[in-house]
Amino acid sequence: MAFLSGAANNNGININYYDSVGSGQSLAPVLICPGLSETAEEYLDLLEYLLPRRGVVLSFRGRGKSDTPLEGYDLQDHITDIGRVIQHAGLTKYHLLGNSRGASYALKFAQEREQANHVLSLTLIDYPPEHRQMPPGWAEDYINNYLIPFDRLGNIRAEAVWGIQRDSAQIALDHKMKLPALVIRGLLEGSLISDHDLNKYKEIFRNLTVHEFANSGHNIRTSEKEQLEKSIADFLSSSEKGG
Numbered sequence: 001m002a003f004l005s006g007a008a009n010n011n012g013i014n015i016n017y018y019d020s021v022g023s024g025q026s027l028a029p030v031l032i033c034p035g036l037s038e039t040a041e042e043y044l045d046l047l048e049y050l051l052p053r054r055g056v057v058l059s060f061r062g063r064g065k066s067d068t069p070l071e072g073y074d075l076q077d078h079i080t081d082i083g084r085v086i087q088h089a090g091l092t093k094y095h096l097l098g099n100s101r102g103a104s105y106a107l108k109f110a111q112e113r114e115q116a117n118h119v120l121s122l123t124l125i126d127y128p129p130e131h132r133q134m135p136p137g138w139a140e141d142y143i144n145n146y147l148i149p150f151d152r153l154g155n156i157r158a159e160a161v162w163g164i165q166r167d168s169a170q171i172a173l174d175h176k177m178k179l180p181a182l183v184i185r186g187l188l189e190g191s192l193i194s195d196h197d198l199n200k201y202k203e204i205f206r207n208l209t210v211h212e213f214a215n216s217g218h219n220i221r222t223s224e225k226e227q228l229e230k231s232i233a234d235f236l237s238s239s240e241k242g243g
Contacts, residue, residue, distance in 0.1 A: 001048050007065075008058075008081075008088035013072075015058055015081045016040060016065035019089055020047040022054030028093055028120050029054035030236060031086060035100030036164075037147065037156040039064030049229045053236065056094075058085045060105070062160025073163030075131045075171060078105045079112070095121045095236055099221065100192070103127035104173060111175045121239040122181040122205075123232055126218050128197035129204055131171040139165035174200060180207040182235040184228070190217025209235060 004019040018040050022029065030053060032043050040059040047055035059066040060081050061073065082105060086094070096119050098106030103124040108131065110119045139161045147153050147161070183201045185193035193201075202208055211231045216223040 001044075003044060003047060005065075006085075006088060008084040010061075010080055010084040013061055013067045013069050013081075015061065015067070015085055017056055017058040017085045017089065018044060018047065020051060020055045022052050024052030024054070027053040027236075028095060028240060029056060029091055030095040030097055031055075031082070031089075031091065032057035033082060033096070033098040033102035033106045034059070034063070035102050037063070037152050038099065038102070039155050042155075046229060046232070050233055050236070053233075056085065056089050056091065058082070060102075062163065063156045068157045068159050069163075070159060071163060072167070073160060074167040074169060075105070075108055077167070079109045082106070082109045091118075093118055093120055095119070095123070095239070097123040097125070097232065098127070099125040100127050100218070101132075104129075104131040107173045108171075110179070111173065111177065114177055114179065119179060121179055121236065122177075123184070123235060124181065124201075125184045125228075126186055126192050126220060128193055129173045129200050131169065131173060133168045133170040134165045174204055176204055176206075178206055180209070180239040181205040182209045182211065182231070182239075184211045184213065184220065184231065186213050186216035186218060186220050186223075188215065188217040190219075192218055211235075 006017050007014040040057040043057040062068045096106045185191050213220050213224050220228050
């Protein structure tokens, strides 16, 4: 299936995104924030699964077909990428979904804009309620022991990895929120949401749904893809019905 491809200009940085457009006009669209080294292209199958609901997915700066600036990789910079894509795609009220590190971007974006009532729900996949500062040596290790061996330097450029290493700061995202949220975590080794993190989420959200995947660690999108997609679709539908 062909999707509309667009580019939102964020102060001279082009942020690439795909839009399924969709035909379900009564269904609110969903905006997807990929994980650290993921691109929009890796979520086109999810956009198709969610049809007729409209879906929009972006590649953050330094990823996929988006531009790669030499600086500007802190939490706020990524949040502005989300805002410019929302504006360019003409979204008014929408659901937000974030996977892995993309969950921290989606969560902070929603917290800053909760009073405007534009975000209808949050789906956060296997990431604690925080923006993590990368430790010394992380960038070199990530490039040499993950991106190069798994041929993912086309997904995220080295400049972006070093920029995240340089600019990232540890920030707790514990602002209490009223909107409905779905927190998804794996139960096997490798999951990034501990029991302590889950309790933090329960304190943050009044209206929280938790889905746990017994056969997954962190990469639920690979290990239990069909179940994950159904979980997302069911939550989006139920949140619109107030259930």
